[in-house]
Amino acid sequence: MLYDNPDAFLICAFKHDNALCDPEPGATAPRQYACQSGCGNTVRTDTHAHQLQAWASEIDQLAAHAPGPVGKRLRANADKLRRTADTHDATAQTAEALA
Numbered sequence: 001m002l003y004d005n006p007d008a009f010l011i012c013a014f015k016h017d018n019a020l021c022d023p024e025p026g027a028t029a030p031r032q033y034a035c036q037s038g039c040g041n042t043v044r045t046d047t048h049a050h051q052l053q054a055w056a057s058e059i060d061q062l063a064a065h066a067p068g069p070v071g072k073r074l075r076a077n078a079d080k081l082r083r084t085a086d087t088h089d090a091t092a093q094t095a096e097a098l099a
């Protein structure tokens with residue numbers, strides 16, 4: 001079962017045993033509000049990667065106007081999103097290759 005999770009810029013291909021969002025025993029759906037980066041159930045499209053890059057740029061703009069520590073945290077968050085998008089771009093496979 002696939003679950004769209006636009007807030008996390010991904011699709012969740014839910015398998016209980018892999019889930020990092022700590023679903024209840026026997027749950028048949030993820031706890032998307034508790035989605036964790038690095039989960040093996042994550043599927044990203046090129047569109048998700050582009051959205052991650054765009055969101056990182058917006059966060060950088062906020063960081064430019066934020067006080068020191070807050071700006072630093074925002075830039076770190078933007079960098080993390082950018083790395084996630086870069087990882088997608090470096091490892092993405094076509095749907096045909098996965099079939």
Ligand code: SF4
Nearest residue numbers: 012021030035036039
């Ligand atoms: S952590 Fe995210 S990707 Fe993993 S199962 Fe939970 S909702 Fe799905």
